[in-house]
Amino acid sequence: MTMTHTESDLLARVRALSTSGLSDALDRLGIAGHALGIAPLDRRFRLAGRAWTLRYGPVGSDRGSVGDYIDDLGPGDVVVLDNQGRLDATVWGDLLTSTAHRRGVAGTVIDGVCRDVDRSLTLGYPVFARGNWMRTGKDRVRVEATGVPVSIGGIHVEPGDLLLGDGDGLVAVPAARVDEVLAAAEEIERAEDAIRAAVEDGTSLREARRTAGYHDLQYRATGARP
Numbered sequence: 001m002t003m004t005h006t007e008s009d010l011l012a013r014v015r016a017l018s019t020s021g022l023s024d025a026l027d028r029l030g031i032a033g034h035a036l037g038i039a040p041l042d043r044r045f046r047l048a049g050r051a052w053t054l055r056y057g058p059v060g061s062d063r064g065s066v067g068d069y070i071d072d073l074g075p076g077d078v079v080v081l082d083n084q085g086r087l088d089a090t091v092w093g094d095l096l097t098s099t100a101h102r103r104g105v106a107g108t109v110i111d112g113v114c115r116d117v118d119r120s121l122t123l124g125y126p127v128f129a130r131g132n133w134m135r136t137g138k139d140r141v142r143v144e145a146t147g148v149p150v151s152i153g154g155i156h157v158e159p160g161d162l163l164l165g166d167g168d169g170l171v172a173v174p175a176a177r178v179d180e181v182l183a184a185a186e187e188i189e190r191a192e193d194a195i196r197a198a199v200e201d202g203t204s205l206r207e208a209r210r211t212a213g214y215h216d217l218q219y220r221a222t223g224a225r226p
Contacts, residue, residue, distance in 0.1 A: 007076065010178070014048045014164050017185050021192075022164055022171045024218045025184035031177065035153025035170040037085075038109060038128050041117055043167035045126035047107030049078040051161045051172070056083045056091055056112075056137070057144040064142025070096055075104040078163045082150035083112030087130060089137040090115040101125040109163065109170060111152045128165045188217050 014022075026033045052073055056066075073079065079100065083091045092108055094116035100108065107126035113133045114120070120127045149158045155172055157163075162173040173181045191212040198208035209215065 010162075010182075011048050011076065013182055013186070014162060015046070017164065017182070017189060019164055019166050019168045019171045021185040021189040022173065022181065024188050025181050026171060026173070027218050028184050028188075029177070029181060031174065031181065032155055033172045033174070035109075035155050035172065037130055038111065038153040038165075038170045039130075040165060040167060040169075041114070041120055041127050041129070041132065045107070045124075045128070045165065045167070047078055047109075047126040047128065047163065047165040049076045049106030049163060050175075051080045051109075051157050051159055051163055052077045052146075053080045053148060053150045053157060053159050054082065054146045055144045055148055055150050056081065056086075056141040059140055059142050062142070063139060066091060066137050066141065067143045067146075069146060070099045070103070070105070073100070073103060073105050076106060078106045079108040080150060080152060080157055080163070081108070081110045081112065082152060083110060083137070083141060084151075085130060086112045086141070087133065089113075089135060089140040090133060091137045091141060092127065092129070093136075094119045097123065097125050097127070107165065109152060109165070111150075126165065128170050191217055 023034055081091050090113050092110055092114040097119045101123045110129040113131045114127050114129045115134045117132050147159050157172050160175040162178050164171055195208040195212050199205055
């Protein structure tokens with residue numbers, strides 16, 4: 001994607017947050033954006049960017065292809081691969097990792113497994129998946145569609161949705177609701193920073209939480225829509 005100044009500023013705001021803060025904001029607004037079972041290969045991995053989506057299906061009479069899409073992606077893109085949670089056939093490995101890293105792709109998310117983990121760890125290229133296994137997806141899965149809504153960790157992800165991943169997992173924010181979710185997450189994290197500072201100054205956690213209104217931070221906003 002072409003990175004505009006506005007988009008760069010937005011991604012900087014996202015990178016300053018944690019998935020926990022965004023998760024609480026999603027809860028407050030009644031948005032299901034918490035990807036269950038999707039974790040980083042390395043807990044130090046972080047990714048932030050816009051979803052570029054691909055859906056796989058099983059091979060039929062037409063063997064199809066696992067895809068040669070990576071040459072079209074770049075900074076700000078997160079590769080999002082819906083392999084229907086399959087653990088018996090990989091859809092990401094060494095060559096894709098090396099090419100994505102060279103092109104500055106923000107990271108890869110797989111509802112399924114990857115392989116060639118060492119390459120990802122050596123390059124520091126963030127991959128979030130259900131795990132890893134060595135068996136190829138070639139002649140087992142095929143590309144069904146790109147640029148379509150997909151399911152990742154039980155949540156709905158559309159092209160252009162905003163993703164944030166860290167050691168706690170992955171969250172997705174619908175593109176149409178980015179501004180309100182980020183504003184809520186920033187408010188929540190400011191309150192938690194204030195609580196942390198107060199405790200370090202000797203205030204009891206009970207009092208610091210009461211002063212910051214901690215127990216109301218994640219309550220669903222009045223009129224919040226799912």
